[in-house]
Every structure is written in C-alpha cells, then in structure tokens.
Amino acid sequence: xxxxxxxxxxxxxxxxxxxxxxxxxxxxxxxxxxxxxxxxxxxxxxxxxxxxxxxxxxxxxxxxxxxxxxxxxxxxxxxxxxxxxxxxxxxxxxxxxxxxxxxxxxxxxxxxxxxxxxxxxxxxxxxxxxxxxxxxxxxxxxxxxxxxxxxxxxxxxxxxxxxxxxxxxxxxxxxxxxxxxxxxxxxxxxxxxxxxxxxxxxxxxxxxxxxxxxxxxxxxxxxxxxxxxxxxxxxxxxxxxxxxxxxxxxxxxxxxxxxxxxxxxxxxxxxxxxxxxxxxxxxxxxxxxxxxxxxxxxxxxxxxxxxxxxxxxxxxxxxxxxxxxxxxxxxxxxxxxxxxxxxxxxxxxxxxxxxxxxxxxxxxxxxxxxxxx
Numbered sequence: 001x002x003x004x005x006x007x008x009x010x011x012x013x014x015x016x017x018x019x020x021x022x023x024x025x026x027x028x029x030x031x032x033x034x035x036x037x038x039x040x041x042x043x044x045x046x047x048x049x050x051x052x053x054x055x056x057x058x059x060x061x062x063x064x065x066x067x068x069x070x071x072x073x074x075x076x077x078x079x080x081x082x083x084x085x086x087x088x089x090x091x092x093x094x095x096x097x098x099x100x101x102x103x104x105x106x107x108x109x110x111x112x113x114x115x116x117x118x119x120x121x122x123x124x125x126x127x128x129x130x131x132x133x134x135x136x137x138x139x140x141x142x143x144x145x146x147x148x149x150x151x152x153x154x155x156x157x158x159x160x161x162x163x164x165x166x167x168x169x170x171x172x173x174x175x176x177x178x179x180x181x182x183x184x185x186x187x188x189x190x191x192x193x194x195x196x197x198x199x200x201x202x203x204x205x206x207x208x209x210x211x212x213x214x215x216x217x218x219x220x221x222x223x224x225x226x227x228x229x230x231x232x233x234x235x236x237x238x239x240x241x242x243x244x245x246x247x248x249x250x251x252x253x254x255x256x257x258x259x260x261x262x263x264x265x266x267x268x269x270x271x272x273x274x275x276x277x278x279x280x281x282x283x284x285x286x287x288x289x290x291x292x293x294x295x296x297x298x299x300x301x302x303x304x305x306x307x308x309x310x311x312x313x314x315x316x317x318x319x320x321x322x323x324x325x326x327x328x329x330x331x332x333x334x335x336x337x338x339x340x341x342x343x344x345x346x347x348x349x350x351x352x353x354x355x356x357x358x359x360x361x362x363x364x365x366x367x368x369x370x371x372x373x
Contacts (some may be wrong), residue, residue, distance in 0.1 A: 001114065012115055015138045016124040017089075022194035026123035027146060028084070035120050037078045044079050050086030055097035061105035069115050078118040089134060090127035109139040127158035151191030159183075160321045162191035169196055170213070173204045179216040179291050181230060183325065186224045187231035229255075233262075234270040238329035242371040249363050256287035259359035260352045267366060268345050273326035275338040280323075281330060288331055292324025299323070341370040 014035070016028040037044040048065045065083045071095035073079040088095045089104075115121050128135055135316060138145065151158050151165075163186055170177060177185065189195045199222050203213055206221060221268060222228075229252055236245040250253050277295070280286060289295035299320050311319045348366045351357050 003070060004101045010115070013111060013138075013142040014120070014121050014122045014144045014146075015142045016122070016146045016148070017126070017128045018150070019134075020148040020150040020193050021126040022124050022197065024124055025085070026120065027148065028082075031146075032080060032082050032122055037337075043073070043077065043194075044259070045082065046079055047082045047084050048106070050083050050088070050123075052088055052094070055088070055094045055100050058094055058097075059099040059103040061086075062088075062100070062107050065121075066107055066110055066211055068121060069121055072116070079118070080120045080122060082347055083121075083123040086125040087127060088127060089125045089132070091129045091132075095129065099195055104134045108134055111137060111141045114141075148193075150193070158191055162186045162189075163321075165191065165193065166196055166200075168234035169193075169200055173200055174211050175200065175204060175213050176211050178215070179214045179316060181213050181218045183211075183292075184215055184218045184228065184231060185222060187219070188228040230262075230266045233266045237267065237367070237370060238274060238326060238332070239269050240329075240332040240371050242367065245367050245371060246364060248288060249367060253360055253363075259279060259363055260349070261343065263348055263352065263366070265347065267363070267370075268342075269322065270303075270326065271338060271341045271345060271370060272332055273322050274330055275335070275342060277323050277327040278330040278333060278335055278338060280306070281327060282335065284336075286327070289324060289327050292321050295324035295327040296320040337370075339353075341366070344369040 014031060016024055016031060018024050020041075032045060032047075033142075046068045048061055048068060050061055052061050068081040070229070088100050090108070094100060111121070123138070151161055163182060165254060166177070166186055166189070189199055202221050203217065204219070207213070220289050229248060233245060233248040233252070236248060249262060252261065252266075280299070281288070284306060286295070287296050289298065299310075299318060307318060310323070313319050332359060349364050352359060353360050
C-alpha cells in the first residue's frame with residue numbers, strides 16, 4: 001500500500017519506490033503524465049533510463065540525470081526529469097560500487113541545493129536500500145514520497161491488507177465480490193498486485209452486465225495454487241466436510257506437499273482459530289458474524305483482559321481476520337471437540353517426526369478425529 005509523505009500541489013521532487021514492481025511502475029507512469037506541462041510535447045518530459053547493466057553504466061545514468069536537472073527547459077518553459085526504474089539503489093554489488101556511490105553523492109548535493117522552480121525531478125525504483133545516505137536525502141528533500149511494498153504473505157495479518165488492495169482494484173472495474181469469493185481470490189493471488197490485476201481483468205472480461213463476483217466464478221477462472229488448496233482445505237475442515245477434506249489432503253500429498261507442512265499450514269491453524277473463536281463467542285456471548293470484519297469489530301469492543309491471549313501481528317495488534325473466518329464456522333463444533341482435535345494435532349506432529357507411519361494415514365486420523373461426529 002502507498003505511504004505518502006506529503007502531497008503539496010507545488011512539489012518539485014517526487015519519489016516512487018518500493019518492492020511492488022507493478023505498482024511502482026504504474027503509479028510513476030501516471031505521475032509523470034500528470035506532472036508533464038500541458039502542450040510541452042517531448043520537450044516537457046526528459047526520461048533517463050535507470051535500468052543499468054553495470055556500475056559504470058549506472059554512474060553514467062546518474063550524471064545524465066544531474067545534467068538534465070541543471071539544463072534549463074527549452075524555450076523558457078517547464079520540464080520534468082524522470083530517472084526511471086533505477087536499479088542501483090539497493091544493496092547489491094552494483095549499488096555498493098564506489099563509482100555509483102560517488103555519483104549518488106553528487107545527485108544528493110544537487111537535490112539538497114534544490115532544483116530550479118521550472119524543473120521537476122521524479123525518480124522511481126523498485127529496489128531501494130532505506131539505510132543508505134541517498135534514501136535519507138530523498139526523505140529530506142522530496143516533497144512527495146510514495147512507497148509501494150509488496151505484501152509478505154508469510155506474515156500474520158497480511159490477508160486484511162490484501163483484501164483492501166483487491167477491493168480498491170475491483171472497485172475501479174465496478175466488480176463486487178461477496179465475502180467467500182474475496183477470501184478465496186486473496187489466497188489465490190497472494191497479495192501480488194500484478195497477479196491481482198491480471199485475474200481481475202480476466203473476471204472483468206468474462207462478466208457481462210452482472211458485476212457480482214461469486215466464489216464459483218473465482219474457482220473457475222483463477223488458477224488453483226498451493227495456497228488455494230490449503231485455503232479450500234481449511235474451509236472444508238471449518239465446514240465439517242469430511243469427504244472434501246480427505247480429498248484435498250490426498251491432492252496435496254500427490255502434488256509433493258510434505259505431511260508436516262499440511263498439518264502445520266492448514267490443519268493446526270484452523271483448529272486453533274476455531275477453538276479461540278468458539279471460546280470467545282461462548283464466554284462473551286458473541287453472535288455468529290456475517291463477515292470476518294463484523295467479528296473483528298466485536299473483538300475490538302472487548303476489554304484487553306479478554307484478548308491478551310490471542311495471536312498477535314508483529315506490530316502488536318490482534319490477528320483478527322483469521323479468527324473472524326473461524327467464527328463464521330465455529331457453530332459446527334463444541335469446545336471439547338476442538339480441544340481434543342488440538343491434542344490429536346500434537347500427537348500427529350510427533351508421529352510424523354519420530355515414526356515411519358504412512359503420512360496419509362496419520363493426517364487422515366487427525367481429520368477424522370476433528371470432523372467425525
């Protein structure tokens with residue numbers, strides 16, 4: 001998601017950076033078009049290609065940018081200098097070279113003194129080391145900094161941020177996701193902006209006047225990834241669908257997934273979340289939510305003493321989205337059933353690590369203990 005520093009109307013130094021390559025390129029292109037003086041044609045935008053093959057070439061591109069910034073606009077007008085797709089601001093050998101660092105120091109000096117009022121500088125980069133002096137110069141001198149970092153789907157709570165990205169991009173196409181379809185779409189695309197846009201375009205093309213996106217359509221059009229199968233397995237477990245759950249376990253094993261990975265990535269998290277959600281709902285008389293966000297709101301209204309045992313993100317906030325999904329299905333289970341299922345997961349973990357028992361048999365036993373009535 002973008003994190004703007006400020007957005008003054010008269011900004012003369014702009015930076016668009018981050019690890020989300022698709023978003024950086026899209027936003028930088030839109031910004032360059034917006035900043036280019038109307039009617040200036042090719043004289044209003046001077047692009048310096050920042051994609052250098054080596055350190056020598058990178059240093060030359062930086063000095064070309066400096067020359068462009070110090071050259072007055074044609075016929076006394078205004079112009080934009082765009083150092084585009086710079087790939088020498090990270091932490092690789094090219095970026096660390098003495099020639100590149102020397103050239104960046106020169107550029108920092110120019111930016112520190114300020115560019116001419118009729119010259120606007122735009123820099124875009126998808127790999128930037130925020131510890132280095134040049135980035136700190138950008139922070140000090142750029143009136144407008146936009147940061148687009150790719151979501152880390154391995155970190156707790158990434159789904160909430162991915163939900164917002166999908167909703168924002170879908171809204172531009174007037175697509176309306178129902179909750180189940182949105183959840184599956186997020187898992188299948190993994191928060192990758194480029195894939196989100198590609199799959200939304202596919203759905204947009206497929207749909208006619210009806211702009212509603214339902215889970216069956218997502219299953220049909222969006223490729224089923226490992227994350228998608230795990231999501232489907234979690235749903236099958238939560239919905240207490242024994243036959244489908246066993247089928248998905250078998251499919252994951254046939255596709256080379258490790259049994260311990262299936263246990264820890266799909267089975268244990270859903271059992272734990274179901275148990276936590278069920279316990280919260282019974283102790284605090286919370287109603288079954290219509291959506292995960294309704295349960296998040298309910299959790300936020302509880303006193304701190306009631307939630308201090310819940311899983312946390314790195315920023316200390318509650319990882320509530322997964323609990324919200326579990327709360328929608330918790331009515332299928334009793335607390336003692338889920339407690340026994342957690343014990344079964346622990347036993348299965350020990351068996352998978354310390355014995356030679358057939359892995360499918362071990363996982364089947366856990367699933368049957370959880371879902372068998």
